[in-house]
Amino acid sequence: MDSAARPLVAAEGGPVGSDGIDIAAVNEAQRRAQVSMLFSGRSPSEDEIRLALEREAFKAEHKGHEKKHFVMFLIFVAVLAMLPPTVRYWRRRHPVSYRLASIGSICLIPPYFALANQYFRFVTIWLIYAAANTYILYLATRTPLYPRTPRRIYQWFALTNKVSYMIFLIGMVLFCFCFFNAVPGLTDTELFVENSMLTVFYGLYFGLVSRDLVALCSEKMAATLGYAVSNGLPTKYLPHGVCCICGDELGNTSSRSNNSDRNSMSFEHIGEPSSSMTKEAPMEPTHKLECEHEFHACCIRGWCVVGKKDTCPFCLEKVNLAMFKRNPWDKQEMHYVSALEYMRFLVGWQPLVLMLLAGVFWVLGLE
Template sequence: MYKTHRGHESMHVEMILIFLCALVIAQVVLVQWRQRHGRSYNLVTLLQMWVVPLYFTIKLYWWRFLSLWGMFSVTTSYILFRATRKPLSGGTPRLVYKWFLLIYKLSYAFGVVGYLAIMFTMCGLNLFFKIKARDSMDFGIVSLFYGLYYGVMGRDCAEICSDCMASTIGFYSVSGMPTRSLSDNICAVCGQQIIVELDEEGLIENTYQLSCHHVFHEFCIRGWCIVGKKQTCPYCKEKVDLKRMINNPWERTHILYGQILDWLRYLVAWQPVVIGIVQGINYSLGLE
C-alpha cells in the first residue's frame, strides 16, 4: 500500500484539506438551518435516518436489521397515523407515549449492554467465560448500534406525534397562544380528566405539577418532556427543569442519553452526505 501511494503526498494533503473545509462548512450550514427552519431540518433528517441505513442493509444483505427495521417502520407508521387523525381519539396520546417510551427504554438497555460488552472485551474479561474476542466485540457493536439508531428514530417520531396531538387537542401551538382554555382538572397533553389529586398516591400513575402551577398526568408530562424532547410547559411554554422533575438520580441518565442521541443523529444522517460531497469534489478535481 505504501508503494502504491508513494509520491502522492501532496494529493493526500489536498484531499484532507478539502475534507476539513467541507466538514466545517457543513457544520455551519446545518446549525444555521436548524436554528432558522427547525421543522424542515428535523423532517429531512428523519427521512435520511430512515432511508440511509436501508440502502446499506440491502446492499450488504443485513437481513436481521432489515426485518427489525420493517417491524419498527410498520408499527411506527400506524402510531403516526393515529396521532395525526382529526378528531383525535381519547386513548391515542397514551398509546403513542407508551409505544415510544417502550422504544426509548429498549434502546437505552441495548445501548448500555452494547457498551458494557465492548468494554468487557477490551479488558479481556471474555477469556474468563471462554468467549472469543471477535464474537463478544461483534455482539457489543451490534447492540450499541441498535440501541442508538432506534433511540434516535423513536425520539424524532415521538416529537412529531407530540406536536400533532397537542395542536389537535388545542392546548398547544408551535408559535402562538393556545386555542382553548385549560381547566384545572384537565391534562394539557392528552386532554383527559385528572382524577388523582396532587398529594394523593395513584394506583396506576400520579399527578405532577410544574413550576408554572399547571397540572398533568405524570406519565403524560414525562413522555412530553423526556421522550418527546420538549422542555417547555405544553400550555404556557414556560421552561421546564428536567432535573427537578426527575428526583431519582438513576433516571437522570436518560437526559444525558437523550443528548447523546441528538449528537448521533448528525453522524448517521449527515456524515454520509458530507463524505459523498467530498468524494464528488475530489473526483471533479481528479484527486481520486
C-alpha cells in the first residue's frame, strides 16, 4: 500500500559515470538543493531535509492517483462499516465456526507476528501457555469426564484470569507513573513507556485467550456429560443429588444452604485434594440456584464466574450473578472485560480485515 515510500538515500557505490562522478550522489545533491529551497531563508536540519525528501518522492510516485486513492478510501470505509454487522450475523448464524475463527485468529495471529518480528520473549511465554492449555483441553475433552476435571479446569482459568488481570493492572499503574513523571531517577523514559504498554498488552492478550478457552472447555464438558444443552430442553435425565456440571454426587450436604455457608463459595475450596472427599466425610459445600437446581459450590461458581455464563447449566434459567460478586475487584473487572473486547478486535479481527483489504486491492489492481 501507499505507506511504504521508497528509500531515498542514494545507495553507497551507486552507478558511476564515465568521468568518474557518482551520478546518484549528484542527483541526491540536486534533490537536496531543491528541497532546501522550501525552507525559505533558514537552513534546515538533516532530519527536516530527509522528511521533505520523502514527502517529495511520495508525491512524485503517486502523481495522478487521486481518483484511485479515493476508491481505495471508499473500499476501506465500506469494509470497516460492514465489519460489525457481518461479525454479529456470523456469530448468530454459525456460532461454532465463529467461535473457532475467533479463537483461532486470537491464538495464532499474535505469535505469527511476534515470530516475524523476532519478539522471542512473547513467543516463549506463548509456547509455555499453549502447552499448559493443551493439557487442559486434553482433560476437558476426555470421555467419560473425570468428576474432578471441571473444578480443576475452573481453578486453572480462575488463576490465569487473575494473573493476567494483575499484569494488566501493573502495566496500567506503571504507564500512569511515567505519564505523570513520577518515577525518580528514570533515565530512559521511552523504554519505560514501551515496557509498561507491553505489560498491558500481555495482560490483555492472555486474559482474552483464557476467557475464550474456558468458555470452550465448559461447553465441551457440558456436552460430554449430556445433562446441559446449549438450547432447548435437556435430553438426559438428571438423577436426584447429582451435580450436572461434573456429574458427581452432591453428597448429603444439601441441608447446608448457601446463606448459612457463604464463605464456602470462595475459590479456596476449588481443587482440594480428592482424598478430602470420601464417603465418610461428604462435606463438599453445595449451592442451590433460584430454579431449585443444586450444584457443588465450586462447580457452579466456576461455571458462572470463571466461565462467564449467566444461566443455570441444566434448565437455562437466568442466574442472578450478583450473588457471586462479593469482592470489589469483580466490579472493577468490568473495565478489564471491555478492554478485552477491544483487544479481540485489535489482535483478532483487525489483521484479518487488513489482509482482506490487501487482497481486494490486489484483485482490483490497486496498489
